[in-house]
Amino acid sequence: MSDYEWWQERCDGMGISQSLKVKLLHREQSPFQLVEIYDHEDFGRLLVLDGYIQASQADEFIYHEMGMHVPLLGRERKDANVLIIGGGDGGNLREALVHDFVKSVTMVEIDERVIRLSEEYLGVNGDYNDPRVNLVIDDAKKFVSNAKERDEKFDVIILDLTEPVGPSAVLFTEAFFTDLVEIVSDTGVVVDSDSVFLTLHGGGFLQEQSGDGENLVSVMLKTRLLPHMEAYRANVPLYPGGDFGFYLYSKDGVSLRHPVMDHQGKHYDADVHQASFALPKWQRDWLDR
Structure with a gap:
């Protein structure tokens, strides 16, 4: 787990967020948005756009x-x-x-x-x-x-x-x-x-x-x-x-x-x-x- 660090999803408006211990696999700024791919040991890989989780392999x-x-x-x-x-x-x-x-x-x-x-x-x-x-x-x-x-x-x-x-x-x-x-x-x-x-x-x-x-x-x-x-x-x-x-x-x-x-x-x-x-x-x- 040495490569895994705590990451917090973007927090807007309501003042709540979720934190996951993840490893960054890829990050790039496309012409439209920040695209990130993280790995979580239990939830698998996560697609994150502009700081919000869009999909995980688990669910x-x-x-x-x-x-x-x-x-x-x-x-x-x-x-x-x-x-x-x-x-x-x-x-x-x-x-x-x-x-x-x-x-x-x-x-x-x-x-x-x-x-x-x-x-x-x-x-x-x-x-x-x-x-x-x-x-x-x-x-x-x-x-x-x-x-x-x-x-x-x-x-x-x-x-x-x-x-x-x-x-x-x-x-x-x-x-x-x-x-x-x-x-x-x-x-x-x-x-x-x-x-x-x-x-x-x-x-x-x-x-x-x-x-x-x-x-x-x-x-x-x-x-x-x-x-x-x-x-x-x-x-x-x-x-x-x-x-x-x-x-x-x-x-x-x-x-x-x-x-x-x-x-x-x-x-x-x-x-x-x-x-x-x-x-x-x-x-x-x-x-x-």
Whole structure:
């Protein structure tokens, strides 16, 4: 353990952080953000962007399975088109490709270095050479605007973003969401997610603490650009607070809480799918604000 030193995750807003005894494997400043790879003896390798843990080899599958399989399997889908915004570690791509009914997966990541370093050090990514995959190295705001002009539609859109402190900051806005809703199919869904906290003042999001006071949930509750929202949750140990929320936005309001087919992951299955929608009363009240 001589090469391992105590490291503290970036602390913003709420005055809390977590400390891990890790060894630095790689650090570089990309054109967009600080990218770091650490090793922990029990949790494996960690991807850290601008001081925030994005994924660990030990528990990344919880986030990726719950974020992808719930919206894909919550209603009948055929020839589904999936859009992943961000997701440079490749875990969401991996889970989307599991299903034969997924016709295409477009992944838009602004920072190619995150993709390549995640491939090299974490190895949790899907197959970028799968013929269904369209990997786009570009700004997501520009991609979505162009997709709107092409009248392109997606059935599942996963917002797999960092906290709003780097290149993702421009995506946590009403302007971005206004364009995004134009590329959601009639039966489609947008999936957003964030760490959840309970304080003396009520519930809160990590994105609100690390950004400028809003996150995509608050934007959608205010604008109702997509009028229907459902929420579900999972515990992801290495995300701040451990309690992690997922938020589904749709046009038609069809509930996705009941899976239409079986799938067995390392974490996800039909029982976990349904149980994840059972929110505690304080979260229900908070989201009904």
